[in-house]
Amino acid sequence: MKYLRKIKCMMLIIAIIIPMMIVFSSFITNVKADTYIDVENYGDNQWHWGVDVGDNIIFEIEFAISDPNTGDLIQQFKDIMILNITSIENISKIVDGFNLVFSQVNSTELYYNSSLDALEPIHSNSQMIAEFALNSSHPQEYFYMVEEIPIPILLPLNSSNNIEWANMTNILNDTMYSYMAEGNFSRFDTFGFNSSDDSFWFRNSTHGYYLNVSYYYNSNNIQNGTIKEAKGSILTPFGDSDKQLVLNFTVLRVFDYNITDEVVWGVDVGETFIYDFAEKRFDETHNETYDDPNNRFAGEIKIVVSKFNETTFWLGGNGFGDNNDTIPMVFQGVYADVYFWNFTENDFVLEMNNRLMGAANNFYPVIINEDPQFIIPISATQEDFEYMFNPNIIKTRGMPYDDMSIVWGSTIHFEMWNSTGHEMVEVNINSTNGIFMNYLMSNYWDFTYFELKNMTYIDWAVDIGDYFYFKEFSGYEDREVRITILGYGYYFDNLSYFFNEHLDVLLPAGQPELQFFSVVMGNVEHWDRDMERWVPEYDPVGYGGRTTGPPPPLKPRPIAAANKYWAIAPPMLSEGPPLLLPNGTTGYDTEFQNLFDLMGFMFDEIQYGIDWVHLRNTTVDTYMQYNFSATTGMTTLINGWTYRYDDYFGYFSWDFFSAYLETSVDLVPTLNTINLTSLFVSDISITAEIRVSAPGAEFIYALNAINPVFEPLPMGEDLVYLDLKITNHSLLIGNITLDITIPSYIDLSTEYLYFWVWNMGGTDHWNGAPRGFYDSVAYYGAYSLRFEIPMEGPLMVLLAISYGTEPPVYPPEDFILTSDAGNPDADGNFVLSWTDAAAESYSVYVSNTYITDASDLLIPLASNITGLTYTITDLPNGTYYFVVVAHNSAGNSLSNTLEVTVGTGEEIPGYNLLIVLLAFVSISAIIIKKRRKL
Known part of the structure; x- marks a missing residue:
């Protein structure tokens, strides 16, 4: 970049004009003249220019700047120059004490303003493109000079409309290039001309610098001495230091400023393309769906080509300045109306009219823009890309990349990356129509990925507003669930990362690591037995502990996710069990079996049927059964065990889970x-x-x-x-x-x-x-x-x-609990008695609070009692509640709750604490026992 900042200061203003002013002490008197040149004391005084005021000289240019010591490319660019002749003037200068009259041709650089369909000046000031003097009686008998470009754009003609090649070649060598050499410019030691093709050449035989320039002179249609073509490699000073750079250039005269006539697109107005996309931005701190690399929800956009249009862009970095110096250039743009998938509307909603989707001209296949583009012309070539994204250039144009690669074929694979950082761009393009198949941009903070929709064309057999019911069991917990279909969304994940991080396995062969999924979103409600109504799930963000204000927002939940590789998306299982499969799925499909094949570390036997899969671990005799409807894709049954890590206890365990579809009738x-x-x-x-x-x-x-x-x-x-x-x-x-x-x-x-x-x-x-x-x-x-x-x-x-074949066993019958305790009891010694419940055994429970049902029971005072009495001894003062539970293989039965008061009823300090501790220990023991039973 430091080179580029100085190149603008360096270019030929310093290299040419300053040396000229050193040579000449002059003053200028402007005298308006015609195209004839004021020639004195020369045999032919009818010298003139072959152009007139108002003429345009148009040529295409290509410049490349490199370091002469390393050969490293510093800058290169292409452009079209339109020079409008604004004046031809006689300029008087005092040179070596003598007056010398110069004929000066001035021009203004124009550009095509596509909005106005007109040529307009780039700058308000004009530049001198040729300056010529010829006076045989003057000590400085002749002189020729240009400004900005180190080649003559036009040469003067004599009275016979001829270019005096021998004379002009000497003049250029003695004046223009000799003066430039004094300013640390290339010094040429040989030169010559070829009148047969209207050209001259200059050479530096030591370093190989050269100039080849041809002119329109003997052409049938043009004989005005204007430039036809030029090529050169010259050494030029760098700014105000002694450093030099090599400038390679080509100049080609053209007669039309249209630089988009060679662009060919492979799309037409009305064509539609749909992309899945995922984005992460460093400033999206509140968007939880983007904060983790393995948990991203995604979107979908539809692009409808709306028009082709010539557009003038002001480009940075396409000249001798840096990225802050802009120049105008015309591109032919492909524009499209852009629609985003709206989850609420369940449809694409127009977001932008006529957004630029691709831009190109005869020089560049794309325009460097902050927003991603999706189309390149089919006329683009590999050389176009290699020129535009040369590794030495991209890092000087404000891009964070230092290398690139491109593979050209039916699919164009293009990459740029930073070899020492996180920045990268990767694109795959269909060379037949120029459409981006995918586009990935990633750095340390941001992430953008677009993919032409191909893996999320999923047919779901549900509609918005449909609802269905499931019953779920997990351990000792059960719940009724009602799910209402809200709409369809999209999900994105890096499956290589997910498989490595969470499953410690490799992604199945042949699958891309970046995958999108079609998602069915639903509103999930649970049946509240106490309130006897459906209670929706809420978004817990910001809701913890809130007791006032409006209810929190509903939390739509993904209830199904799939793509062409997976009938059940592995990452989405963290959101809940799979409740729906794509329409038409069978148990023999690879995309169905992919998920269950991953469970080989849990189950050593896996069998598939048309609408089911059965998995079994023969070592520990556990299983998992999954059934679904082959007609609708709806999950009908999940039943069995999974081996998972228990965060609470800190170890792996087999946990039971079941869910099944229910039918509702109004x-x-x-x-x-x-x-x-x-x-x-x-x-x-x-x-x-x-x-x-x-x-x-x-x-x-x-x-x-x-x-x-x-x-x-x-x-x-x-x-x-x-x-x-x-x-x-x-x-x-x-x-x-x-x-x-x-x-x-x-x-x-x-x-x-x-x-x-x-x-x-x-x-x-x-x-x-x-x-x-x-x-x-x-x-x-x-x-x-x-x-x-x-x-x-x-x-x-x-x-x-x-x-x-055995007769049924009935649960214990209802029975009555009594005691012989006093009211109050004096010493805490008494006998509990109960009627026969036809049970196999009994357990006695005590609590300091009233016992209403089995859920209030703590640890029993005694169990496996086969008689109908139990003796209580030395019970301290206080009020106690007793219950007896009768047991047999058919179930349990609770007695009535018996209240007993000992002494005054005032509790001994710390005794209730003892009961509480016993309760805590008993609950912990029950939980542990239940978990171990699994």
Whole structure:
């Protein structure tokens, strides 16, 4: 850059004009004259210029500046110069004490203003392009000089309209190039001319510097002595120091300032291109989706070519100055209307009209611009790119790169990078139409990636507004989930980084590391049993601890993500289980199997079917089952174990999880007869009869053949699992009746049916139906039965039916707890007694607070009691609450809560603390026990 800042100061103003002023002590008198040159004391006094005021001289130029010692390129550029002859004047100068009259040709440099479709001056001042004097009686008999460009742009003609080649070559050598050599310019030791092709040449035989210049003279159409073509390599001084640079140049005379007539585009107005894109900006500190390299949401843009237009740009770095010095240049631009995918509108929304998508001219295939472009002309060549992005040049034009490479073929692969930093650009271009296939720009802070849409054309079999239900079990926790489709978005990830960082495996062969995914976004709601309503998930950002003000914003959640490589996007599993696959997916598709093949470190057996995958670890006897609908892509069942790291306990463990799709039916007044259907249960038919008083209630159910929880049924072979829920249960006007037809392979004359309910009373176990329920079941024929589910309270229940040859075991019956304690009891010694509950054993619990259900139980005072009494001794003063729990294989039953006061009822200091500590220890023990059971 320091070179470039000085080059402008260096160029021929210093090299030429200052030496001239040293040679001449002069004053100037401007005298307006015509094209004839004031020639004195010379045989031919009809010398003249072959141009007139108002004429334009147009030529294309190419300059390259390099270090003469290293040969390193410092700057190179191309341009078109339009010189408008503004005046031809006689200039009087006192040279060596004598007056000498010069004929001076002045011009103004013009440029094409595309907005006005007119030529306009670049600068207000003019420049001298030729200065000539001829006087044989003057000590300085002849003189020729130019300004700015180190070659004569036009030569004077004699009265016969001829160029006197021998004379002019001597004049140029004795004056112009000799004076320039005094200023540290190239010194030529040989020179000559060739009148047959109207040219002259100058040489430095020692260093190889040269000039070759030809003119229009013998041409049929042009005989005015103006430049035709020039090539040269000259040594020129550098600024005001002794340093020199090598200037290589070509000049070609043209007669049209159109520099876009060779540009050919491979696109037409109306053509449409869609890109997936992801961006990260250093100042987007509040955009959490961009803050991590393995967690980026993305977008999509649509580009519709709208017009082609000639546009004048002011370019920096395309001249002898630095990037702050701009010059005008015309480019032919491809413009497009740009649409961004709008998640809320679920459509492309116009964001920009006529945005520049590509620009080129005969010199440059692209324009260096801050914003990415997406189209190059198909007329561009590899040489164009190598010239424009020469490694020595890009680092001097304000770009943070120092090297580049390009591979030219049906796909053009172009890269620039910084060998000592993080900056890089990588582009792949379709050479047939010039369209960018992808564009990557990355540095330490920013990241931009565009890819012509090809991997996210995914067909989802859901529409906005659709909703569906899932039941999820995780360990001892379960929840009802309702998902409403909000729209479609996009997701981006560096999968190489993700696989290495999180899975410690390699990306499957043949896949690109940068991948986009089509995402289905949904609003996720959980059923709140206490409030009896659906509660949406909220965005937790800024919400912690907030108790006042408006509710936080809803948090849409990705419920499915896929591309052409993955039916289930691996990074998105952190957002939740896969609930939806692309329409048309089968279990035999590579993009489906890719994900499950990654689980080989957990499972040593993997089997695939048309709409399922089953994984098993034969060492620890764990499994994972995944089923989906081959028609809609909807997940229907996830059931099994995963091996994962437990952040709480700090080790890997097998954790159980299940989820299954549920069916919802809007209930209408009064009787609703519903035939329950399932993909997994085909040999059992179940019909439900439900009566409601008014609209507004839903019946949500699921039929499964696989146990959805981690605990097996206590007895029998599994037959069916039925999950039922009624929303707005207050509208029920009677019990729910279920009619069931069982398979014919079950012989009820020799086998029994067993009925179970999960988590009855908060026990986290399967509880057998009581004797009274069995007595209420009505059997019809050999394989049909009917029973009712009471309508009492909120209805949300998981039922199971199994069968076997042993008679059913009933849960312990209701029983009464009493004691012989006084009121109050004097010494804390008394006996607890209870009635027979037909149980296998009993446990005694005590608390300093009232016990309402099983969830309030702490650690038992005693367990595995087979009798009907338990003795309490030496209980300190205080008030205590006792409960006895009866146990058998069919379930548990709680007694009533018995309150006992000892002494005055005033507690001994620290005793309640002891109970609290016991409670804490018992809860911890229960949690640990439960986790170890997994």
